[in-house]
Amino acid sequence: MIANAFEYTAPQSLDEALGLIAGGAKPLSGGMSLIPMMKLRLAAPEHLVDLARLKELNYIREENGELHIGAAVTHYEVESSPLLLGKCPLLAETAAHIGDIQVRNMGTLGGSVAHADPASDYPAALQALEAGIVLRSAGGARTVSAKDFFIDTFTTALEPGEIVSEIVVPVEPGLTGTSYQKCKHQASGFAVVGIAVRARRENGVVSLIRVGVTGLSGSSYRAENVEAALQGVEPTGEAIRAAAGLVAHSVDASADMQASSEYRKHLASVYTAKAIHAALSRSA
Amino acid sequence: MTRAISLTINGKHYEHDVEPRLLLIHYLREVAGLTGSHMGCETSLCGACTVELDGKAIKSCTMFAVQANGANIVTIEGLASPEGKLHPMQEAFWNEHALQCGFCTPGMIMVSKQIVERNPSPTDTEIREGLDGNICRCTGYQHIVNAVRTAAKAGA
Ligand SMILES: Cc1cc2nc3c(=O)[nH]c(=O)nc-3n(C[C@H](O)[C@H](O)[C@H](O)COP(=O)(O)OP(=O)(O)OC[C@H]3O[C@@H](n4cnc5c(N)ncnc54)[C@H](O)[C@@H]3O)c2cc1C
Ligand code: FES
Ligand code: FES
Numbered sequence: 001m002i003a004n005a006f007e008y009t010a011p012q013s014l015d016e017a018l019g020l021i022a023g024g025a026k027p028l029s030g031g032m033s034l035i036p037m038m039k040l041r042l043a044a045p046e047h048l049v050d051l052a053r054l055k056e057l058n059y060i061r062e063e064n065g066e067l068h069i070g071a072a073v074t075h076y077e078v079e080s081s082p083l084l085l086g087k088c089p090l091l092a093e094t095a096a097h098i099g100d101i102q103v104r105n106m107g108t109l110g111g112s113v114a115h116a117d118p119a120s121d122y123p124a125a126l127q128a129l130e131a132g133i134v135l136r137s138a139g140g141a142r143t144v145s146a147k148d149f150f151i152d153t154f155t156t157a158l159e160p161g162e163i164v165s166e167i168v169v170p171v172e173p174g175l176t177g178t179s180y181q182k183c184k185h186q187a188s189g190f191a192v193v194g195i196a197v198r199a200r201r202e203n204g205v206v207s208l209i210r211v212g213v214t215g216l217s218g219s220s221y222r223a224e225n226v227e228a229a230l231q232g233v234e235p236t237g238e239a240i241r242a243a244a245g246l247v248a249h250s251v252d253a254s255a256d257m258q259a260s261s262e263y264r265k266h267l268a269s270v271y272t273a274k275a276i277h278a279a280l281s282r283s284a
Numbered sequence: 285m286t287r288a289i290s291l292t293i294n295g296k297h298y299e300h301d302v303e304p305r306l307l308l309i310h311y312l313r314e315v316a317g318l319t320g321s322h323m324g325c326e327t328s329l330c331g332a333c334t335v336e337l338d339g340k341a342i343k344s345c346t347m348f349a350v351q352a353n354g355a356n357i358v359t360i361e362g363l364a365s366p367e368g369k370l371h372p373m374q375e376a377f378w379n380e381h382a383l384q385c386g387f388c389t390p391g392m393i394m395v396s397k398q399i400v401e402r403n404p405s406p407t408d409t410e411i412r413e414g415l416d417g418n419i420c421r422c423t424g425y426q427h428i429v430n431a432v433r434t435a436a437k438a439g440a
């Protein structure tokens with residue numbers, strides 16, 4: 001399995017990279033999705049620009065109550081970052097569910113988000129965290145919410161010439177609990193369904209709840225109907241089960257050898273209930 | 285068009301002109317002549333091609349050699365001492381009978397080394413999760429898990 005011939009540039013700066021990408025070159029980050037596709041000749045880019053080692057895309061820092069994570073940060077770095085484990089454990093927990101050690105050592109947050117595989121893990125967490133995705137081109141930068149970024153299978157708000165340069169997550173008060181619950185595909189390890197929940201319980205009722213869903217359909221989404229059903233409500237087992245049952249309502253669920261669309265919807269409601277229970281149990 | 289790369293493999297310096305589409309596994313086996321790392325599936329799934337690159341276990345069938353320009357690589361050939369003393373992980377694989385045909389073994393040992401480096405006393409569940417990206421068609425894994433546990437106890 002040998003890829004089509006291509007030209008390769010390891011740029012010295014982000015500006016140099018963006019200039020080449022404006023001219024039609026394709027970004028290469030961890031290569032964990034792109035290289036398999038090139039070997040199968042499902043992708044045949046003429047020019048690859050390697051973003052992986054650019055300092056300007058490799059950082060995790062806290063600034064003005066927000067966490068800023070550079071696009072070239074690897075899944076392993078997300079999973080093991082003391083800053084993220086302390087202040088955004090949902091993202092670290094989600095990263096630890098991706099693939100295997102070798103894939104997490106190479107694959108990047110920005111590459112995964114840009115690729116937008118419908119069965120990838122991060123989108124659920126980014127939806128639940130109401131994360132911002134910073135898109136940068138030679139012409140400037142803009143920030144798009146996770147909700148607006150993920151459009152459909154392998155389809156995002158990225159315009160030609162733009163890259164994902166950073167993910168921004170607001171830092172939460174310690175009262176909030178989070179959880180990512182994933183039903184793994186037995187062969188590929190990708191998410192058959194993956195549910196991320198961020199929730200807070202105050203005075204016996206749910207004071208905040210966000211539910212992000214991946215794997216169920218062509219694009220990740222926020223299950224706002226589940227959120228509405230629990231907002232301000234005492235989270236009894238019955239209330240959670242009933243709310244979780246709404247997660248796939250009016251969703252066109254995918255079907256494949258692993259799970260029919262009906263079974264996927266069933267899994268989604270079971271995993272949503274699990275994730276809500278786990279998140280609330282971690283809420284102070 | 286070829287590109288010049290220079291890298292260190294098992295402590296030795298290498299310089300070559302390569303096509304950008306040359307995979308690192310092909311570079312290691314066919315250009316550098318290091319055939320210890322195996323090509324199993326060629327599709328990022330079996331882990332037989334695992335090597336260590338700047339301290340991280342990676343699948344060398346899913347990386348182009350040009351991406352490794354400037355890197356420090358360790359392959360299975362680089363684990364034993366020059367006098368032939370085995371690395372504790374190799375020793376443990378031997379003592380625990382963690383291989384039959386041996387095809388998966390170079391990759392298993394390279395990833396096992398990373399598991400123990402990051403988690404010096406892993407539980408069996410953590411060992412099995414760590415081996416997720418490596419396939420063995422012979423052993424049924426139990427003896428591999430035993431070997432990793434033994435090596436961890438020996439302080440590998
Ligand atoms: C064996 C295996 C198992 C896996 N299991 C899982 C899993 O369980 N869950 C999961 O979520 N994922 C899984 N993955 C996918 C993995 O997470 C990839 O790392 C990820 O999808 C792509 O990130 P990357 O950095 O490798 O990007 P690349 O492969 O380098 O690029 C992917 C695509 O995005 C583009 N791109 C890259 N970086 C940027 C950027 N900064 N801005 C804009 N475009 C960009 C590239 O041009 C390309 O089109 C698995 C992969 C493998 C090989
Ligand atoms: S040959 Fe690289 S993972 Fe199988
Ligand atoms: S020992 Fe034969 S494949 Fe593992």
